[in-house]
Amino acid sequence: MLKKRQxxxxxxxxxTDYFIYCLxxxxxxxxxxxxxxxxxxxxLTLQYGIASIYKTCDTIEGLETSLNALVLEDHxxxxxxxxxxxxxxxxNSICLNNYYYSLQEIAxxxxxxxxxxxxxxxxxxxxxxxxxxxxxxxxITGAKAVSGYxxxxxxxxxxxxxxxxxxxxxxxDDMLEVVEELHQRHYKICKLLDFRLYY
Numbered sequence: 001m002l003k004k005r006q007x008x009x010x011x012x013x014x015x016t017d018y019f020i021y022c023l024x025x026x027x028x029x030x031x032x033x034x035x036x037x038x039x040x041x042x043x044l045t046l047q048y049g050i051a052s053i054y055k056t057c058d059t060i061e062g063l064e065t066s067l068n069a070l071v072l073e074d075h076x077x078x079x080x081x082x083x084x085x086x087x088x089x090x091x092n093s094i095c096l097n098n099y100y101y102s103l104q105e106i107a108x109x110x111x112x113x114x115x116x117x118x119x120x121x122x123x124x125x126x127x128x129x130x131x132x133x134x135x136x137x138x139x140i141t142g143a144k145a146v147s148g149y150x151x152x153x154x155x156x157x158x159x160x161x162x163x164x165x166x167x168x169x170x171x172x173d174d175m176l177e178v179v180e181e182l183h184q185r186h187y188k189i190c191k192l193l194d195f196r197l198y199y
Contacts, residue, residue: 091128121148150194
């Protein structure tokens with residue numbers, strides 16, 4: 001069920017040691033429609049030289065296969081600082097193919113495999129974790145942080161703010177400084193969408 005996508009940017013003309021790995025949940029991976037996330041990642045490559053790999057999944061198995069392929073087979077894995085998830089869901093769960101999976105379940109699937117990574121959720125899903133839930137996820141997966149938004153989209157996509165966030169990481173790898181800078185540059189939208197970072 002996993003559809004292999006090519007990197008949006010050819011490595012030959014992008015001299016970068018920084019990649020975004022995007023995984024988007026779709027109704028059917030066999031459908032080949034260009035999504036907003038894909039368009040934004042393409043812009044990120046063209047404007048800022050940030051390479052990305054984009055994949056889709058429509059089941060929890062597809063999600064697992066995609067992230068496993070990234071972790072186990074992709075030799076650039078150490079260069080991915082951010083795993084960008086465009087997946088619907090609720091405060092502490094994601095929804096794939098009308099099934100809900102808690103972040104605890106996701107953590108157990110990827111136990112110890114996300115060391116040093118930041119998982120960033122678009123505002124397709126609200127991210128609202130209590131301290132215990134966040135700590136459990138970080139401890140089990142080894143992730144450096146989980147970020148996303150506390151407010152539902154209400155027709156407003158976080159895509160532009162997501163891209164600004166990713167671009168700031170290219171300039172500075174201090175996560176807390178990046179978040180502070182993001183709030184300084186995009187205060188209104190950070191507040192409106194309720195940008196949050198659990199670390």
